[in-house]
Amino acid sequence: MKLSQVAAQLYTCRDLLRTPTDIAKTLTRLRQVGYTAVQVSGLGPISSQELAHILFDTGMVCCATHEPAKALLDAPDIVIDRLQTLRCKNAAYPFPDRIDFSSRKSVDALIANLQRSGEAFARAGMILSYHNHNHEFRTLDGRPILERIYAGTTGEALKAELDTYWIQYGGGDIVAWCRRMAGRLQLMHLKDYQTSPENIPLWGEVGAGVLDFKSIIAAAEESGCQWFAVEQDTTPGDPVEALAASFRYIAEYLAE
Numbered sequence: 001m002k003l004s005q006v007a008a009q010l011y012t013c014r015d016l017l018r019t020p021t022d023i024a025k026t027l028t029r030l031r032q033v034g035y036t037a038v039q040v041s042g043l044g045p046i047s048s049q050e051l052a053h054i055l056f057d058t059g060m061v062c063c064a065t066h067e068p069a070k071a072l073l074d075a076p077d078i079v080i081d082r083l084q085t086l087r088c089k090n091a092a093y094p095f096p097d098r099i100d101f102s103s104r105k106s107v108d109a110l111i112a113n114l115q116r117s118g119e120a121f122a123r124a125g126m127i128l129s130y131h132n133h134n135h136e137f138r139t140l141d142g143r144p145i146l147e148r149i150y151a152g153t154t155g156e157a158l159k160a161e162l163d164t165y166w167i168q169y170g171g172g173d174i175v176a177w178c179r180r181m182a183g184r185l186q187l188m189h190l191k192d193y194q195t196s197p198e199n200i201p202l203w204g205e206v207g208a209g210v211l212d213f214k215s216i217i218a219a220a221e222e223s224g225c226q227w228f229a230v231e232q233d234t235t236p237g238d239p240v241e242a243l244a245a246s247f248r249y250i251a252e253y254l255a256e
Contacts, residue, residue: 001217001220001221001228001250001254001255001256002255002256003034003036003250003251003255003256004036004037005037005226005227005228006035006037006228006229006230006247006250006255007035007037007038007039007061007063007064007227007228007229007230008030008033008035008037008038008039008229008230008243008247009038009039009041009189009229009230009231010026010038010039010040010041010042010043011039011041011042011066011231011233012042012230012231012232012233012235012239012242012243013026013030013042013239013240013243014041014042014043015239016239016240017042017043017044018044019044019046020046020050020051020054022044023043023044023046023051023054024054024057024058026240027054027055027058027060028058029240030060030240030243031058031059031060033240033243033244033247034247034251035060035243035247036059036060036061037060037061037062037063037227038055038060038061038062038063039062039063039064039065039066039187039227039229039231040062040064040065040066040086040088041065041066041094042066048082048085048086049085051086052085052086052087055086061087062086062087062088063088063090063187063226063227063229064088064090064091064092064129064161064187064227064229065082065083065086065088065090065091065092066091066092066094066131067079067082067091067092067093067094068094068097069093069094069095069096069097070097072091072093072117072128073093073113073114073116073117076117076120076121076128077120079091080120080121080124080126083126089125089126089127090126090127090129090186090187090227091121091126091127091128091129092128092129092130092131092161092187093114093128093129093130093131094131095131095133096110096133096135096136101135101136101138101140101145102140104140104141107140107145107148107149108152110149111148111149111152111153112152114128114130114149114153114157114158115152115153115154115157115158117157118153118154118156118157118158119156119157121157122156122157127159127186128157128158128159129158129159129160129161129186129187130149130150130158130159130160130161131161131163131187131189132146132160132161132162132163132166132167132170133163133166133170134166134169134170134171135170136149136170137167137170137171137172138170144172146172150181150184155183155184158184159184159185159186159187160181160184160185160186160187161186161187161188161189162174162177162178162181162185162187162188162189162220163188163189163191163231164188164189164190164191164192164193164211164213164216165189165191165192165193165203165211165233166189168193168210168211169193169201174211174216174219175212175215175216175219178216178219178220178222178223178225179219179222179223181223182222182223182224183223183224184223185220185223185224185225186224186225186226186227187225187226187227187228187229188220188225188227188228188229189229189230189231190206190213190228190229190230190231190246190250191203191204191206191230191231191232191233192204192205192206192207192208192209192210192211192213193209193210193211194208194209194210203232203233203234203235204232205232205242205245205246205249206230206245206246206249206250206254207245207246207249207250207253208245208249213253213254214253214254217254228250230243230246230247230250232246
């Protein structure tokens with residue numbers, strides 16, 4: 001993994017991204033840390049054109065976005081236009097909005113919609129990926145739902161954005177999932193897994209928890225992963241400082 005493949009997932013800094021001025025300031029800080037790419041998510045109101053200008057001015061690449069689930073499934077052409085403005089080819093389905101994972105009908109409908117939307121992305125030369133949480137490791141008719149999602153879609157239509165924390169939280173094997181997604185693993189969220197003194201799971205900076213990132217990165221690279229987005233859903237202090245701590249660890253111990 002090269003440092004140029006490491007991005008900051010902006011959802012981490014969502015409270016610092018409420019206005020275009022906030023966005024420019026935060027991206028400047030992240031660029032000073034060493035990040036050269038971001039995944040766009042959690043921003044306040046801003047046009048795609050203005051965001052594209054801020055990205056250019058701060059020397060940042062948009063490696064991927066998270067888009068509203070409804071927009072991705074119901075209006076993929078609008079999302080594709082936004083990606084073109086941002087000079088980005090990756091979008092990820094962020095969360096299974098209003099999906100009943102106890103219902104075969106509901107899950108099958110999601111799978112069909114992901115396939116149809118992913119085909120539209122592929123025709124435009126874009127890539128749609130699926131971002132997992134822990135929910136997808138529940139079983140339906142004896143089979144993990146995440147397995148169903150990828151079995152029911154083609155590799156051309158739907159890629160994977162595996163999330164290290166949520167796989168661990170859901171009871172999955174991160175390295176095994178990286179290998180299972182060979183040829184489909186486009187993006188990965190890097191976040192560490194910790195537990196509090198009360199044994200409550202916590203999000204942590206990369207290197208601060210229990211995950212074996214050397215093995216994870218090696219397996220992800222073998223499967224063709226293109227981007228590694230650092231994310232921390234909540235931080236005890238300044239989120240930019242948390243992303244900086246992760247970047248320093250990656251630069252010293254994980255990147256080439």
